[in-house]
Amino acid sequence: MEYSLKNKSFNLPNLDKDINIAVIGLGYVGLPLALLIDKRISKSRIIGFDIQKERIDQLNNKIDKTGLVKEKEINNFFKKSFFTYYENELEKCSIFIVCVPTPVDEHKVPNLNPLKNASEIISKAIKRSEIKGINQNIRKVIIYESTVYPGVTEEICGSLLEKKLNCKIGEKFSLGYSPERVSPSLDNQISLESIVKLTSGSDEETRKLVDKFYSLILNSKTFSTSSIKIAEAAKVVENIQRDINIALMNELSLIFRNMELDTYDVIEAASTKWNFIPFNPGLVGGHCIGVDPYYLAYAAEKYNVHTELIKSGRRINDNMAGWIARTVSKIFNANSKSISMNSVLIVGACFKRDCPDLRNSQSIILAKLLEKYGFEVEVIDYLASAFDLTSHKGICINSKPQKPNGYGIIICTVAHKKYTEWEEKDWVNLKVNEQSLIFDIENVVPRNLNPIRF
Incomplete structure (x- = not known):
């Protein structure tokens, strides 16, 4: 389907042709994804972008400080793709995938600045491509992988892009969402290629394109949701569920400690029941489980819902x-x-x-x-x-x-x-x-x- 804007027609990128794809943010999520796209979509060039010069210098020297990719994999990437911190390298891209962190501040309030900054960098790249007449008939597709509360992709990132590009979503650009589901570990048996990917888009055509895109790079199935908000909600719920389950075990460990009972012995015994789901007590840190519940709790307040259980679980684990x-x-x-x-x-x-x-x-x-x-x-x-x-x-x-x-x-x-x-x-x-x-x-x-x- 074509979208008209000021007498110009914009078509979605053709995944069967030679296109440039940018991955914004080269951490635990972005780097493995960039290498996998490069491996699976042979016709396209991947531009791995990160604002941290030190990170790019390390990758260009075939060093990955996360330990998730090997030198050989980076070598293969260099055959047709590259890493950069120069924003002007992004102007030829038709698809942008945003893999930046979504932390909270000292008050446990969502800090969306990394997402906003990435969106602004993309808007500048699209503007430069317009001025230079690059891919001028191509409607850019911007896919977000960061974990957020429902509405962030369209209402915050989308609105920012609309303002910067002076157009509406679906004209010069459209939005996709496919939340990351990786669990970074050097000894992790669950690989990116085996994870079921949620996909969605801001319109039906974009939704189908995003789903096709991830189907091309993954061995596993994809699951296309009817709206971006559903995919956003599903991702944040996944982490909240785990956080609350661990919080329950932590609270039980406080009780059993005073009873002079070993919590792990109790869990082992309870696990003999067919419908008991075993979780272990422990310290909950990191940038997912220890952070994401605050995102939904923050959003819930806007709808006058006070999240007693979610916040209680966070307090226990914190x-x-x-x-x-x-x-x-x-x-x-x-x-x-x-x-x-x-x-x-x-x-x-x-x-x-x-x-x-x-x-x-x-x-x-x-x-x-x-x-x-x-x-x-x-x-x-x-x-x-x-x-x-x-x-x-x-x-x-x-x-x-x-x-x-x-x-x-x-x-x-x-x-x-x-x-x-x-x-x-x-x-x-x-x-x-x-x-x-x-x-x-x-x-x-x-x-x-x-x-x-x-």
């Missing part, structure tokens, strides 16, 4: 580091004479297993809280160190323990594969004496050592 710190301090004080050393070793700094990412790391928050309680805290994470993540928010991160004589308290907070493979002697060697305490947040430490679990 407060877990504090509860663990108080518990550690209380038990240490009751045993301080026999332990004789207030040094703490936190095993794990990243926000999740086998992923070198420190964003919103609750292990770091725990370390800072323990320092306030007067403990001498050391944090180790071999994976973070391997990717040059040696400090975060004032906490130094080492690859291995620095005290040869051991620690009074050892706390395992992240179940990296290497730590799950440690034997009893590896944990025992960390203790300053037999009375040293081992706290096991992730159910990793051998039971024979009688770790304190939550």
Whole structure:
């Protein structure tokens, strides 16, 4: 279908022809996606764009600090595509895919600036293409993958583009939405190619094109929603559901701790029932589960709905580091004479297993809280160190323990594969004496050592 604007006709990009496709934001989502598009759509050139010069320089030197792609994959990408931080390289693109983060500010309010900035960069590229007469009959398609609350893609990003380009959605440009569903991990068995992709568009023709586009690059099926808002809502609900389930387990762990029951033992027993869904307690950080619920809670307020359960789940999970710190301090004080050393070793700094990412790391928050309680805290994470993540928010991160004589308290907070493979002697060697305490947040430490679990 054609859309007329000021005596000009605009057609959607033809996926069967040689076109330029831009991926905006080359982090844990954007980089693997850019490489996969390049691999699957052989006729097209992919422009991987990021505003961070350092990130582009690393990728051009075939270095990926996220650890998710190999040098060989980047080499193959360079055969017809490239990475850049120069905005003028985007003016020949017909399809733009936005993969920027959607964080919250210090008040837990959605920070949409990365999305707005990306949209503005795209609007400038489209303007330059108009001035130079590049792809002048092509209606640009802008696909957003960032997790947002319903309405952001069309009402905020779309409105910004309408204002900047002096036209309506469906004229010079149209919108698509396909939320990312990846779970970044170096040991992740769920690949981008095997994930069912939600797709949608601002009109029927764009919806079909977006669905066809992702069908071309994925081995798995796609699921096309009737509206962008439904796809936006589905994505944010996925993460809220997990957040609330973990919050329930965390609250139960508080109860069972006081009852002197092992929460993991309770979960194992409950899992024998056919319809019980097992979730484990623990620290919830990162840039998805620990953030996305605030997006829907914020949007709900606009409709005069107060989200008691969503906010309650967030409070529980946000407060877990504090509860663990108080518990550690209380038990240490009751045993301080026999332990004789207030040094703490936190095993794990990243926000999740086998992923070198420190964003919103609750292990770091725990370390800072323990320092306030007067403990001498050391944090180790071999994976973070391997990717040059040696400090975060004032906490130094080492690859291995620095005290040869051991620690009074050892706390395992992240179940990296290497730590799950440690034997009893590896944990025992960390203790300053037999009375040293081992706290096991992730159910990793051998039971024979009688770790304190939550």
